[in-house]
Amino acid sequence: MDWSEGADKLTESFAELSLERTITKGLKSAEEIDRLTVDEKLTDIERAVYLLSSGQEVQRISVIKCLPQLLRDHSADCMKRVVPKVKEVLHVASTDVQIAATEAFINILENQIISHQMFAQTFLLSMLQSIDNRDPVIAHAWLEALLQVVTLLPKEILKKDLLSIATSKGQLSQSVHSRLASCKILGKVATKFDSFMIKKEILPLVTSLCQDVDYEVRGCMCRQLDAVARGLGLESTKSAILPELVELSNDEESFVRLAALETVVSLLSLLDDETCVNTIIPLMCRFCENALQNEDSTLPSVAYQFGKLCHGLSVNLNEDQKLWFLSLYRKMCVLGLNDSKSRSSDRTTPTIPNIFEEDDSYAECRQCAAYNLPCMVLFAGPRNFKTELYSTFSSLCDDPHKLVRRTVSCGFHEVAKMLGSSVVILQQELICLLKDDTPEVLEGVIPHLPDTLQMFAKGGGNVVTESKISGFGFDNLILCKRLTGLSDLVPALLAAESLASCTRQWRLHSEILTQFACLPKCLTSNQIYYQFVPVMFKHLTGNRVLPVKRAAAKTICVFIRHNRKLEQRQELCCRLIEDCCHGNSSWKRILFIDVCKIIMELFSRMFFKEYFYEFVLELAQDPVANVRLKFCTMLPSLKSLIKLPGDRTLLQQLELTVRKVMAHEKDKDVSESIRTAVLELDKIQIGMETITNKIYMDEDLADQKKEEEERLLIELEEKEKEEAEKSKNPPSANRAGRKKSSEDSKVTKKGSKTSKGSNVSGKKASQSNSNSSLLPGPPPHISSNKGNKMSKSLSSGKTKTGKSSPIGEFSSSSSSSMRPRSRGGSDGNIIGLKSAHTRPRKGSDGSGSQATAQNVVKRLYNESSTSGYSVKSSSSRKSSASSTSSTSTSSTDGKPRRKISKS
Numbered sequence: 001m002d003w004s005e006g007a008d009k010l011t012e013s014f015a016e017l018s019l020e021r022t023i024t025k026g027l028k029s030a031e032e033i034d035r036l037t038v039d040e041k042l043t044d045i046e047r048a049v050y051l052l053s054s055g056q057e058v059q060r061i062s063v064i065k066c067l068p069q070l071l072r073d074h075s076a077d078c079m080k081r082v083v084p085k086v087k088e089v090l091h092v093a094s095t096d097v098q099i100a101a102t103e104a105f106i107n108i109l110e111n112q113i114i115s116h117q118m119f120a121q122t123f124l125l126s127m128l129q130s131i132d133n134r135d136p137v138i139a140h141a142w143l144e145a146l147l148q149v150v151t152l153l154p155k156e157i158l159k160k161d162l163l164s165i166a167t168s169k170g171q172l173s174q175s176v177h178s179r180l181a182s183c184k185i186l187g188k189v190a191t192k193f194d195s196f197m198i199k200k201e202i203l204p205l206v207t208s209l210c211q212d213v214d215y216e217v218r219g220c221m222c223r224q225l226d227a228v229a230r231g232l233g234l235e236s237t238k239s240a241i242l243p244e245l246v247e248l249s250n251d252e253e254s255f256v257r258l259a260a261l262e263t264v265v266s267l268l269s270l271l272d273d274e275t276c277v278n279t280i281i282p283l284m285c286r287f288c289e290n291a292l293q294n295e296d297s298t299l300p301s302v303a304y305q306f307g308k309l310c311h312g313l314s315v316n317l318n319e320d321q322k323l324w325f326l327s328l329y330r331k332m333c334v335l336g337l338n339d340s341k342s343r344s345s346d347r348t349t350p351t352i353p354n355i356f357e358e359d360d361s362y363a364e365c366r367q368c369a370a371y372n373l374p375c376m377v378l379f380a381g382p383r384n385f386k387t388e389l390y391s392t393f394s395s396l397c398d399d400p401h402k403l404v405r406r407t408v409s410c411g412f413h414e415v416a417k418m419l420g421s422s423v424v425i426l427q428q429e430l431i432c433l434l435k436d437d438t439p440e441v442l443e444g445v446i447p448h449l450p451d452t453l454q455m456f457a458k459g460g461g462n463v464v465t466e467s468k469i470s471g472f473g474f475d476n477l478i479l480c481k482r483l484t485g486l487s488d489l490v491p492a493l494l495a496a497e498s499l500a501s502c503t504r505q506w507r508l509h510s511e512i513l514t515q516f517a518c519l520p521k522c523l524t525s526n527q528i529y530y531q532f533v534p535v536m537f538k539h540l541t542g543n544r545v546l547p548v549k550r551a552a553a554k555t556i557c558v559f560i561r562h563n564r565k566l567e568q569r570q571e572l573c574c575r576l577i578e579d580c581c582h583g584n585s586s587w588k589r590i591l592f593i594d595v596c597k598i599i600m601e602l603f604s605r606m607f608f609k610e611y612f613y614e615f616v617l618e619l620a621q622d623p624v625a626n627v628r629l630k631f632c633t634m635l636p637s638l639k640s641l642i643k644l645p646g647d648r649t650l651l652q653q654l655e656l657t658v659r660k661v662m663a664h665e666k667d668k669d670v671s672e673s674i675r676t677a678v679l680e681l682d683k684i685q686i687g688m689e690t691i692t693n694k695i696y697m698d699e700d701l702a703d704q705k706k707e708e709e710e711r712l713l714i715e716l717e718e719k720e721k722e723e724a725e726k727s728k729n730p731p732s733a734n735r736a737g738r739k740k741s742s743e744d745s746k747v748t749k750k751g752s753k754t755s756k757g758s759n760v761s762g763k764k765a766s767q768s769n770s771n772s773s774l775l776p777g778p779p780p781h782i783s784s785n786k787g788n789k790m791s792k793s794l795s796s797g798k799t800k801t802g803k804s805s806p807i808g809e810f811s812s813s814s815s816s817s818m819r820p821r822s823r824g825g826s827d828g829n830i831i832g833l834k835s836a837h838t839r840p841r842k843g844s845d846g847s848g849s850q851a852t853a854q855n856v857v858k859r860l861y862n863e864s865s866t867s868g869y870s871v872k873s874s875s876s877r878k879s880s881a882s883s884t885s886s887t888s889t890s891s892t893d894g895k896p897r898r899k900i901s902k903s
Contacts, residue, residue, distance in 0.1 A: 035056070036056065038050065044070060044074065045070070048063045048081075048082050049082060052082070052085045052086065053085065057094060060093070061100045063082075064086060064097065064101050065100055067082065067108070068107045068111065068113055070082055071113045072113055075113075079122070083122060087126050090126065095138055098133075098141060099138075099141050102141050102142060102144075103145075105127065105149070106149065109123075109149055109152050109153075116153055117157070120157045124149070124157075124161055124162070127142055127145060127146050127149065128162070130142040131143045136177075139177065143181055147184060150162070150185070150188045150192070158189055158192055158193075159201075162185070162189065163202075166189065167182070167205055169182040170182030170183070172213075176216065179214070179217045180217060180220050183217060183220040183221040184220065186205065186206060186209075186221075186224060187223075187224025187227045187228065189202070190202055190224075190228045191227050191230070194231075195231065198228065199236065199240075202228065203232070206221060207244060209221040210244045210247075215251070215255055216255070218251065218256050218259075219253070219258075219259040222248045222256060223259045223262065223263060225241055225244070225263050226266045228241065229241045229270060230270060234270060237270065238271075238275055245260055245264065246279070246283060248260040248263075254296055254297050254298050257287070257298055258301045261302065262301075264283070264284065264309075265312065268309075268313065269312065273315070273316055276316045277316050281313060284309060284313070285321075288302055288306075292331060292332070299332070300364045300365045303365045303366075303369045304368035304372070306368075306372050306376075307372030307374075308375070310325050310379045311378070311379060314379055322380075326376070326380055326388050329372075329392070330389075330391075330392045332365055332366070332369045333370070333395060334366075334395055335366060336362025336363070337399075363403065366399060366401065367403050367407050370396045370399075370404050370407040371407050373389075373396065373415065374414040374415055374418065376389060377389060377415050378418060382418050385422065386422070386425060390425060393408075393426070394429055402438045402440055402441060403440075405433065405436060405441045406438075406443070406444045409436075409443075409444030409445035410444035410445075412430065412448070413452045413455070416452050416455040417451070419459075420459065421458075421459050422459070423455050423459040424456070427456065430452065430456075430492070431488065431489060431492040434489070434492035434495060434496045435492050435495045435496070437499065439500065439503050442508060442512070443508055446496070446508065446511050446512050446515055450515055450517075450521075453486070453519070453522045454521055456522065457486060457521060457522040490527060490531050493516070493532075494535065496512060497512050501539070501543075506545040506547065507547075510545070510547045510548045510550075513536070514551045514554065514555065516532060516536075516555050517554065517555045519532060520559065520561075520563075524564075525563045525564040525565050526565070529559075529568045536552045536555055536559070537556070537575060540552040540556065541583070541588065550594055553594060556572065556576065556595075557595065557603075558602065560572045564716070564717060566714070573611055580595055581615045581618065586622075586624040586626060589619055589624070592615075592616075593627075593631060593634055596616050596634065597637070600641070603706060604703050604706035604710060605641045605643075607706075607707075607710060609647065609650060613641070613650060614650075614653065616631070616634060616638065617638075617653055617654065617657045619631045620660065620661050628661070628665070629667075629670050632670065632673035632676075633677070635674075635677040639651075639684050642654070644687070644688055644689065651686070662674055662675075662678070687700075
């Protein structure tokens with residue numbers, strides 16, 4: 001029985017929560033409908049008057065918000081009928097109606113819908129009356145609106161309609177709220193009048209309010225002294241304002257003393273050197289010393305304003321006074337710290353936390369002092385940093401409170417820039433911040449990590465670890481030195497990334513991976529390859545957050561772009577294709593399209609066409625519709641890379657791919673996307689390879705610059721190899737080699753005439769293929785013996801240095817997808833070839849063009865048949881521009897370039 005009753009109650013409860021409830025419960029009653037109904041025949045003015053008189057609150061708010069538009073359209077009628085009704089409603093209106101009215105009045109004056117004189121007669125008096133409202137929220141809203149209106153009205157109206165009311169509200173007989181409003185109005189009005197007017201009308205009342213019996217009034221008027229002083233000028237300020245300011249700085253209330261400190265700091269730019277030396281410096285020294293001794297509530301504000309104060313007085317301080325201010329700053333940075341609170345002691349001897357321990361009351365002071373650290377470094381000078389501020393800086397970086405450490409981390413890059421070549425001394429502090437176990441600290445240091453690491457790389461070190469091209473964009477071929485000590489930062493950077501990956505703050509993790517793109521400026525290629533590349537591929541293939549995967553993909557592409565080792569670049573390209581393009585998950589293949597877009601931005605067109613173009617086309621036949629849908633968005637970019645006549649084969653492949661998708665696609669979304677892509681493809685004009693090379697677009701110049709940079713990478717690597725070989729060979733062996741070569745030249749001199757013609761032809765062939773070194777693949781002059789060694793090292797999973805490759809080997813299951821393929825063509829032109837007609841190559845048909853995408857391994861390695869790979873040669877392209885392709889069968893040394901695929 002009990003179970004049945006419980007089931008009935010449960011059923012009733014579900015019925016009440018059901019979405020399919022009766023519609024009648026949500027309808028308004030007939031009385032409510034009649035109350036909200038307005039006659040459609042009424043004009044705008046009549047409807048506004050009706051709603052203000054008998055409408056609901058929401059209707060009144062709507063009318064008041066539309067008041068500026070009503071004044072534009074019906075100025076005379078609105079001023080006669082609507083505005084008086086609005087004033088009548090405001091006397092008893094709610095807070096929402098009052099706030100809507102303040103916004104409407106300001107809008108009317110800002111847009112100059114009516115004249116200033118009419119605004120003062122109509123709206124200004126209502127605003128002055130409303131600032132005395134009993135509700136503090138409403139009164140504050142109207143006072144802020146009035147202060148904003150003061151800046152928009154001319155001084156004649158202010159003198160006539162506002163100054164007298166402000167003076168009357170500032171009398172001692174008025175309430176505290178009225179006197180506070182008078183202080184703010186006087187400070188705002190003082191910026192509109194000249195010095196004579198301020199002395200005559202405003203200054204007596206200002207002096208009276210500075211000596212008010214209520215501390216809130218004294219503090220409020222003290223904060224307005226800056227505006228009054230700037231209106232008066234320097235001489236009047238020294239005689240009238242400074243005495244009041246000195247008296248307020250010694251006030252018994254901390255609220256007033258804080259206001260005096262802020263006013264003094266803001267007035268430093270106005271005062272002359274004599275006043276600063278004789279009045280301000282003694283005053284501030286006494287003020288700061290009293291705050292530190294008493295440890296009252298003014299101490300955090302002193303610490304916050306300390307940087308501005310020292311910077312403003314720096315030109316007027318002697319050496320002893322500077323040392324005194326630095327000593328005071330060091331005391332504020334360690335205030336409340338002792339041996340039991342240091343983080344280092346907690347690490348070595350862990351203690352049981354006391355849950356009843358009070359919060360660190362001095363942490364706010366230390367945080368404000370840490371905020372002013374860059375300013376204090378500038379105040380002390382970079383040369384004196386080590387002796388005056390280094391110990392303080394180290395203490396702040398190891399502070400027990402996380403907010404203090406976060407504040408230091410936010411300004412670390414500014415300190416590093418100011419120190420210049422002496423930044424090396426901050427390396428341990430940077431390591432400490434990067435290894436911090438609090439994500440908030442990393443949020444401060446990571447956004448400026450590129451600037452910080454770049455300063456460390458420029459800062460010092462006399463040992464050349466790896467020559468590099470100066471600048472991240474390869475602008476100058478200047479060999480520079482690299483700081484060897486930066487290798488100590490590698491574990492700290494990896495620890496920061498590991499902490500971010502363990503938290504749920506994926507934005508921080510994505511930011512870290514993005515900022516790691518600056519590492520080629522600071523670290524060697526081997527350090528990046530063996531330490532950071534495995535982490536990037538781990539998140540590229542294993543992380544669930546899409547922004548993190550995209551950040552890892554972009555950073556990997558940057559690493560490839562600036563890697564100095566040929567074998568490492570080859571392995572990274574292969575890994576991207578194998579893990580993403582041939583991945584077993586659809587999101588990996590979708591991510592490959594994003595990777596291709598990044599590569600198109602970072603690399604030259606030639607690089608993309610030779611190594612990734614055909615693999616992207618494979619995704620058109622992907623079994624997952626989302627992959628094909630993503631591929632359709634890539635089609636316009638693919639066509640924009642093509643230049644005729646060199647890329648005629650690629651154009652044929654693209655046309656054939658689009659035709660197959662249109663003919664066999666069954667998914668509705670993909671079909672719609674491919675039709676849209678075809679329309680965009682028709683609008684794209686195909687570029688032509690110019691013979692004179694005189695007419696270039698901006699994009700072509702940028703692409704040429706990228707190709708030049710890629711070529712320089714290979715040239716520098718070859719130069720380093722030659723220098724390494726010369727250093728290994730002793731001088732005696734070189735002399736013997738030169739003797740032997742001279743004897744051999746005498747023997748072969750007789751047959752040189754007969755081979756002259758062949759040599760000339762060989763030179764022409766090598767010149768036609770010289771552009772192939774633009775790509776970060778194997779240069780054409782590398783012999784087959786070197787290729788054999790490279791293939792053996794790659795097959796064993798090790799590089800030349802003997803270290804295990806972090807990239808790993810490809811699985812045997814991928815060999816079928818990466819086998820050599822012939823390039824096919826098509827005889828149609830559905831993409832809209834406007835510059836030239838395309839014809840299929842001889843012997844090609846539709847069935848043979850399905851395997852048109854060639855394996856990247858064939859282009860990346862130059863191997864012989866003894867390396868364990870099946871060797872197949874390929875025919876070169878027809879045009880001279882196509883000689884840059886890795887499918888060319890000739891090279892600069894006359895030897896055929898071969899391509900490989902795993903058997």
